[in-house]
Amino acid sequence: RKEVEQDPGPFNVPEGATVAFNCTYSNSASQSFFWYRQDCRKEPKLLMSVYSSGNEDGRFTAQLNRASQYISLLIRDSKLSDSATYLCVVIRGGFKTIFGAGTRLFVKA
Amino acid sequence: GAGVSQSPSNKVTEKGKDVELRCDPISGHTALYWYRQSLGQGLEFLIYFQGNSAPDKSGLPSDRFSAERTGGSVSTLTIQRTQQEDSAVYLCASSLGAGNQPQHFGDGTRLSIL
Numbered sequence: 636r637k638e639v640e641q642d643p644g645p646f647n648v649p650e651g652a653t654v655a656f657n658c659t660y661s662n663s664a665s666q667s668f669f670w671y672r673q674d675c676r677k678e679p680k681l682l683m684s685v686y687s688s689g690n691e692d693g694r695f696t697a698q699l700n701r702a703s704q705y706i707s708l709l710i711r712d713s714k715l716s717d718s719a720t721y722l723c724v725v726i727r728g729g730f731k732t733i734f735g736a737g738t739r740l741f742v743k744a
Numbered sequence: 745g746a747g748v749s750q751s752p753s754n755k756v757t758e759k760g761k762d763v764e765l766r767c768d769p770i771s772g773h774t775a776l777y778w779y780r781q782s783l784g785q786g787l788e789f790l791i792y793f794q795g796n797s798a799p800d801k802s803g804l805p806s807d808r809f810s811a812e813r814t815g816g817s818v819s820t821l822t823i824q825r826t827q828q829e830d831s832a833v834y835l836c837a838s839s840l841g842a843g844n845q846p847q848h849f850g851d852g853t854r855l856s857i858l
Contacts, residue, residue, distance in 0.1 A: 736786035
């Protein structure tokens with residue numbers, strides 16, 4: 636079993652839809668959590684950090700549940716430009732960075 | 745300001761040759777990471793540098809892989825006696841510190857072993 640697991644998708648949604656991605660991690664010593672997006676043949680780009688209190692950045696909302704070792708990302712009012720692979724990232728031991736394999740999202744007109 | 749810079753962008757070489765990949769982190773970033781991403785796969789952690797401390801090499805897949813970081817800035821990843829399974833995109837990232845600091849990635853080096 637992988638340390639960070641994501642549904643690979645793909646998720647195919649129409650513009651304007653709300654879509655939710657989930658991620659689970661197995662190591663309870665994990666300390667920091669992020670969502671990145673990666674476009675085809677490009678480098679990962681930071682989308683947002685994830686906090687237990689939940690955080691929101693425009694149309695994006697991230698949530699962390701430490702008890703269940705679960706991270707989520709909600710995208711509201713999807714745009715065509717949101718089409719990408721979304722990567723769940725967990726850091727433990729101060730630096731050991733574990734990337735999920737990613738969830739692919741296709742937003743169609 | 746300038747982001748993380750990696751060179752070369754692409755490298756094609758014959759099996760058995762040595763290759764060197766370079767990463768120039770964002771100025772002021774003390775932490776530097778190397779990752780490998782094979783086609784259609786997630787990122788695989790290779791090595792981590794923090795300031796002038798000894799690096800954590802726990803992710804290096806074999807002793808053919810090594811990395812160094814000079815003066816706490818530029819880093820070089822070296823792969824000796826390359827094999828076809830080394831073909832991948834090698835990504836470098838830097839961050840202000842470790843732990844809860846987000847990492848910023850370079851464009852990567854696409855390595856192809858013939």
